[in-house]
Amino acid sequence: MxxxxxxxxxxxxxxxxxxxxxxxxxxxxxxxxxxxxxxxxxxxxxxxxxxxxxxxxxxxxxxxxxxxxxxxxxxxxxxxxxxxxxxxxxxxxxxxxxxxxxxxxxxxxxxxxxxxxxxxxxxxxxxxxxxxxxxxxxxxxxxxxxxxxxxxxxxxxxxxxxxxxxxxxxxxxxxxxxxxxxxxxxxxxxxxxxxxxxxxxxxxxxxxxxQPNWEALSMLISQLETDCGLTIVREPTRLKTKQSRDKVLTSRLIRLSYNILSMLEDFYTRFYHQPLPEVGSLNERLHAVQNAALNTAERYFGLRPLGTFIERRHRIEQAAWDWIYREDIDKKQVLPAVENGIANHIVEMTNIHLWHMRLAESFWGLLTDYVQEKPTFERFAESTLLLWNVVNNLKGGKAKQPYLGxxxxxxxxxxxxxxxxxxxxxxxxxxxxxxxxxxxxxxxxxxxxxxxxxxxxxxxxxx
Structure with missing residues (x-):
């Protein structure tokens, strides 16, 4: 909450x-x-x-x-x-x-x-x-x-x-x-x-x-395609071999990942003035967007972009807590109305900028090499649920995680x-x-x- x-x-x-x-x-x-x-x-x-x-x-x-x-x-x-x-x-x-x-x-x-x-x-x-x-x-x-x-x-x-x-x-x-x-x-x-x-x-x-539920997995990917404004890929009924099924599902996940990545690149370039490379592999572009999201939060909190992704994530979260759970405010202290209003505005802005860190944290779903390396149902499911998490964050983050079995x-x-x-x-x-x-x-x-x-x-x- x-x-x-x-x-x-x-x-x-x-x-x-x-x-x-x-x-x-x-x-x-x-x-x-x-x-x-x-x-x-x-x-x-x-x-x-x-x-x-x-x-x-x-x-x-x-x-x-x-x-x-x-x-x-x-x-x-x-x-x-x-x-x-x-x-x-x-x-x-x-x-x-x-x-x-x-x-x-x-x-x-x-x-x-x-x-x-x-x-x-x-x-x-x-x-x-x-x-x-x-x-x-x-x-x-x-x-x-x-x-x-x-x-x-x-x-x-x-x-x-x-x-x-x-x-x-x-x-x-x-x-x-x-x-x-x-x-x-x-x-x-x-x-x-x-x-x-x-x-x-x-x-x-x-x-x-x-019990692997490939039908439920495909329906979830279709939902994500709809959410992202893509035409739903109708899988041919003749896809009976594992190789053909894996190929189709992998291509759908890659297509989704590139689509989401393109929207995020436009988002951070246009509205947060973050310079991003126009070319590169999926992973290179992903890390650039991830860095842009963290930079956006770090600029607000006055943090330097030092260390690994996880170290930067923890510093951003701690900075947010410091601005929400204030050391300079006593538990029994009643603030004047204006000062309280300013403090609450800071909390509101802090939550907005903390969202960028949460979004960057969910980018694991765009790493499609995870399923290409070993196309098991578990890896397809994990990757799809991570993609769903990215989309859910972008939609407002209120939906319950889908059930795949x-x-x-x-x-x-x-x-x-x-x-x-x-x-x-x-x-x-x-x-x-x-x-x-x-x-x-x-x-x-x-x-x-x-x-x-x-x-x-x-x-x-x-x-």
């Missing part, structure tokens, strides 16, 4: 772990996943590896952080289900003793309760999650996460990508926060005279459709990454050690979601 009036500053939401709330959520979760999120079941691979780590944690030998892929908003709930339901059963199966609860302290973005509602903040707090602002140096949030990693009664869990991209088989570049937390944990343990192992555990999450989830536990083995490198060059560990984690996660990943030990439970 968009805030329309000036607000007092955002407060830190401290984790207040409550076992009753956790137990209730664990019982409700299977039904919530099945009926609200339309997830039929979750398959987990190599869970024995996770069970052994939990046993080592509960024995005081190891502290670890689960670094999980984050393509969709459903990932934390699926991981929550893994820890609450699949992990205990697999541990029992392999005679690995574990104490209840098998849970984790999740690190979440402080902005989530702003759009998900105040209940989300209350709930996250009660299940032991801790918030952090990604767009600034959040000392309070970092201290909380750091303390929980070194001293908490549960392991940690965090998504190192920084933002969603909607693609199960394509990752963003990782942010260095997870690697830095690992080294901080090791440092804090040494200061206490403790010598537990510190480990980062990569976990992959991929989504599949139970029930999904199932595959979670794969990767091989643990030792922080302790990299401690000497950290002591000699901290920045380089953090960067190297981040790159190693990136490759590990990319390997897990790769189709060539070795056949693991699988267990599947119905939600």
């Amino acid at each position: 968009q805030v329309k009036t000036v607000q007092p500053p955002l407060q830190f939401i401290p984790p207040v772990f409550n076992t009753s709330v956790l137990n209730t959520s664990q019982k409700v979760l299977p039904f919530w996943l099945r009926y609200h999120r339309k997830i039929s079941h979750i398959q987990a691979n190599d869970v024995e590896r996770l069970a052994k780590l939990y046993h080592q944690f509960q024995s005081g030998k190891t502290r670890f952080l689960i670094a999980f892929r984050h393509p969709t908003l459903d990932d934390p709930a699926c991981l929550h289900y893994l820890l609450a339901h699949i992990l205990p059963q697999e541990a029992h199966k392999h005679d690995i003793p574990l104490r209840h609860p098998t849970h984790a302290h999740f690190i979440y973005e402080r902005g989530i309760p702003l759009w998900a509602g105040s209940f989300a903040g209350w709930f996250f707090s009660r299940i032991g999650a801790t918030p952090i602002h990604r767009g600034k140096i959040d000392l309070v949030g970092l201290r909380s996460a750091r303390d929980l990693f070194a001293n908490g009664s549960l392991p940690m869990a965090a998504a190192p990508e920084g933002t969603l991209n909607g693609c199960s088989e394509r990752m963003n570049c990782l942010e260095p926060g997870v690697a830095q937390l690992g080294f901080w944990c090791k440092s804090d343990l040494l200061k206490k005279g403790e010598f537990e192992q510190v480990v980062i555990l990569p976990v992959g999450i991929k989504y599949y459709y139970v 029930q999904r199932w989830v595959e979670i794969t536990i990767g091989e643990e990454i030792s922080v302790c083995q990299r401690w000497d490198e950290y002591c000699s060059n901290r920045r380089q050690a953090v960067n190297n560990l981040t790159q190693y984690l990136q490759k590990a996660l990319e390997s897990i979601i790769s189709p060539t990943y070795p056949n693991p030990q699988k267990v599947s439970l119905v939600s």
Whole structure:
């Protein structure tokens, strides 16, 4: 929900772990996943590896952080289900003793309760999650996460990508926060005279459709063609081979992408005076428009266009929060009418310019090489839904995401990454050690979601 009036500053939401709330959520979760999120079941691979780590944690030998892929908003709930339901059963199966609860302290973005509602903040707090602002140096949030990693009664869990991209088989570049937390944990343990192992555990999450619905997918593309003023492509009924179907659908997505891109180029050139190249590949033009959208927001907030796309995105979002949730306004303070009107106007303009960042964030749908590389129903569906998200943003952003069928989830536990083995490198060059560990984690996660990943030990439970 968009805030329309000036607000007092955002407060830190401290984790207040409550076992009753956790137990209730664990019982409700299977039904919530099945009926609200339309997830039929979750398959987990190599869970024995996770069970052994939990046993080592509960024995005081190891502290670890689960670094999980984050393509969709459903990932934390699926991981929550893994820890609450699949992990205990697999541990029992392999005679690995574990104490209840098998849970984790999740690190979440402080902005989530702003759009998900105040209940989300209350709930996250009660299940032991801790918030952090990604767009600034959040000392309070970092201290909380750091303390929980070194001293908490549960392991940690965090998504190192920084933002969603909607693609199960394509990752963003990782942010260095997870690697830095690992080294901080090791440092804090040494200061206490403790010598537990510190480990980062990569976990992959991929989504599949139970029954590919090509007809529904084609109808959704037709809707997008209509929304963009294009003539609907009528697929010949003789398209019976996979190759012919894939070719037609891919060409329709490419046509849509070029059409949307052309409209956005005209939009930012004519109305925001952003210079854009007239020629180039789809990806080159896409990145130019994405940069124009970010530049538009950055100019309004007085920010310099520095860093990666994700870093720029976080700074823009943080600047917007600073202008909506004002540090210079006390919660109990009543502003004079004129001053309040000006403050509310700033909020209105801030939301408008924040829209440019949200739009740029949704541009992943224009990367058509994702389906050309591997034309599965899942990739077609993900790309089409991302395109729908771009169109929905341009139309006003009020529609509910289309339903293309029930999904199932595959979670794969990767091989643990030792922080302790990299401690000497950290002591000699901290920045380089953090960067190297981040790159190693990136490759590990990319390997897990790769189709060539070795056949693991699988267990599947119905939600």
